[in-house]
Amino acid sequence: MAHLGHVELLTPEPERSLRFFTDVMGLTENGRDGDSVYLRTWDDYEHHSLKLTAHKTSGIRRTALRAASQEALERRVKAVEAAGLGIGWIDGDTGIGPTYLCTDPDGHEFELYWESEWYEPPEELRPALKNQAQAYPGRGVGVRRLDHVNFLAAEVEPNGGFVRDVLGGRVTEQIRLDSGTIGAQWLHFTNKSYDLVYTGDWTGSRGRLHHIAFATDTREDILRAADIFLENDVFIETGPHKHAIQQTFFLYVYEPGGNRVELCNPGARLILAPDWRTITWTEPERSKGQAWGLKTIESFHTHGTPPIA
Known part of the structure; x- marks a missing residue:
């Protein structure tokens, strides 16, 4: 695959969640379909970055990955079917061509596609620089792009x-735990250091979401975002601070539907080495906390969506 395309997020508070993502986070609405609203960040080139769907509970319905070509998509579909994890072809959402649905071993649903509608901004959102997808909205946090998805999984390695x-x-x-079990993995497709993350779900549940992440231009944007969240009564779970793993400057909040959202800078780093050697962190190393000593809070291992009893 080439990169993370977009995600479909479920919310039991559709109006409040929509206000969070548009007015507070600064995404731009780009169409509706039934109970779903398409939203985009200002520098993602495709039709949408986030599909927000009203639902009885929270969580993630699908994660979309764009292939590098039609031929690459067909190769991946064959590999998925050989692994016994395919669901089948659908027409695809607005802005997306023929789409193949599949799941990972934990039950998270993916959509794989190649054909994509590049965003054409209306006149009021046309950027001054033609190599930018749309004008900076100047609203709320003003996140630049969808960066990554972190899944909770009963088992990380499969x-x-x-x-x-x-x-x-x-x-x-x-992360390798003292038991020898892999507790979390960060995976990438091209030069970004990670597109997808799997974290062990301490509840033993399957198919849940840990968080979706949006990248900002600067660290200062995240500091300003903390004040914006404070003014808008958005619950701040942890941060601003710096991760040891991937060295990401971060801030975690809960949107009104209960889903965890991360702001990150720089987000995924660049991996230029074609023979990159996987960095393995031990349990004692992780117990030291984040890069500057902040301890990982308990809810980071227990809060996920949809919630469980």
Whole structure:
């Protein structure tokens, strides 16, 4: 696959969640379809970055990955079907061509596609520079792009293996627990250091979401975002601070539907080495906390969506 395209996020609070993503986060609405609203960041080139869908509960319905070509898509579909994890072809959402549905071993649903409608902004959103997808909205946080998705999984290794062996990803960093079990893996497709993450779900549940992440231009944008969240009564879970793994400057909040959202800078780093060696962190190393000593809070291991009893 070439990169993370978009995600479909479920919310039991559709109006409040929509206000969060448009007025507070700064995304731009780009169409509606039934109970769903298409939203985009200002520098993603495709039709939408986020499909927000009203639902009885929270969580993630699908994660979309764009292939590098039609031929690459067909190769990946054959690999998925050989692994016994295929669902089948659908017409695809607005802005997306023929789409193949599949799941990872944990049950998270993916849509794989090649044909994509490049965004054409209306006159009021036309950028001054033609190599930018749309004008900077100047509203709320003003996130630049959808950066990555972090899934909760009952077991990390089978899912990381699926992304690596079936979808063509590679592991850049991981956590190995004292038991020998892999507790988390960060995987990428091209030069970004990670597009997808799998984290062990301490509840033993399957198919849940840890968070979706949006990248900002600067660290200062994240500091300003903390004040914006404070003014808008958005719950800040942890941060601003810096991760040790991937060295990401971060801030985590809960949107009104209960889904965890991360702001990150620079987000995924660049991996230029074709023979990158996977970085493995031990349990004692992770117990030291984040890069500057902040301890990982308990809810980071237990809160996921949809919620469980």
